[in-house]
Every structure is written in structure tokens, then in C-alpha cells.
Amino acid sequence: MTTLSAAPSYPTHSPQLVKAVMDRVESLESVLEQEFDALKAQDLDHLDRLLNAKTDILQEIANMTGVRQALDADKLDASWDNFRSKMMYCRNLNRRNEILVIRKLDAIRGALKSLQINDPSSSVEVYDRLGRLNRLRRSRNYLQM
Numbered sequence: 362m363t364t365l366s367a368a369p370s371y372p373t374h375s376p377q378l379v380k381a382v383m384d385r386v387e388s389l390e391s392v393l394e395q396e397f398d399a400l401k402a403q404d405l406d407h408l409d410r411l412l413n414a415k416t417d418i419l420q421e422i423a424n425m426t427g428v429r430q431a432l433d434a435d436k437l438d439a440s441w442d443n444f445r446s447k448m449m450y451c452r453n454l455n456r457r458n459e460i461l462v463i464r465k466l467d468a469i470r471g472a473l474k475s476l477q478i479n480d481p482s483s484s485v486e487v488y489d490r491l492g493r494l495n496r497l498r499r500s501r502n503y504l505q506m
Contacts, residue, residue, distance in 0.1 A: 376440070378425065379440055379441065379443075379444065381425065382422060382425050382426055382444055383443065383444060383447070385418055385421050385422050385425070386422065386444065386447045386448060386451065387447075388418055389415065389418045389419065389422070389451050390447070390450070390451055390454065392411055392414050392415045392418060393415070393451055393454040393455055393458065394454065395407075395411055396408065396411045396412070396415065396458050397454070397457065397458050397461065399411055400458060400461045400462060400465070401461070403465075422448075426441075426444070434448065
């Protein structure tokens with residue numbers, strides 16, 4: 362005996378459900394805007410709370426709509442057009458935040474790279490991972506000059 366797995370059911374004509382989902386999408390948009398501000402200000406505690414809130418909201422939206430992937434949204438009827446367009450806007454906001462994170466990480470990597478110079482002629486003094494001063498300048502004797 363074979364069993365068929367049930368296909369996910371997609372909401373079609375429930376105005377109350379559409380409104381409830383759109384309220385969550387508005388919350389998602391707000392969280393994404395706050396996330397951008399927290400990234401700019403480098404407020405990591407606030408950013409952590411926002412990331413948790415964003416994950417929760419996305420899970421709620423997925424549970425309410427049955428949409429788990431982008432292609433799932435195409436299976437919704439025309440009453441969900443506003444939902445699709447707002448979610449695309451939120452996706453763009455999320456991409457903007459991702460670009461900001463990437464730029465900040467690149468800046469940090471550049472700063473770390475500049476501190477890890479292994480040039481013996483450099484006068485830069487840095488600390489090693491144990492917190493000891495690691496003098497990169499090495500004394501040269503007369504034969505090396």
C-alpha cells in the first residue's frame with residue numbers, strides 16, 4: 362500500500378488571513394529598517410534582538426501562507442499580489458542590509474590584514490593572540506645591510 366504525501370494547501374480567498382499576513386509583512390519591513398540602522402550604528406545587542414524578531418516573523422508568515430520558497434508564492438491567487446510585491450520589497454531591504462554587512466566585514470578584514478604585516482622593515486608593533494607585544498621590526502646586524 363502506497364501513501365501519497367499531501368501537497369501544501371495555499372490560502373486563496375480569505376481577506377482576514379491576507380490582512381493578518383500583511384500586518385506581519387509590515388512588521389518585517391519595520392524590523393528590516395531598524396536592522397539597517399543598527400548595522401550603521403554597530404549596535405550589536407539591538408541587532409541580535411532584531412535578527413531573532415526577523416526570524417520569528419518570517420516563520421509566522423510561512424506558517425500562515427504556506428509559502429516556504431519563492432516559487433510557492435506563484436501558487437497564490439490574485440488576492441495575494443500585494444503580499445508578493447511587499448515581500449519582494451522586503452527581500453531588497455534584506456539585500457541592502459547584507460551589502461552593508463559585507464562592506465563592514467571587508468573593512469575589518471582590511472584593518473586586520475594591515476596589522477598582520479610580516480615585513481621585517483616595518484616599524485609597526487602589534488599584539489599577538491596571547492596579548493604580548495609582537496615586535497615586527499627585527500634588529501639587523503651589519504652584514505645584512
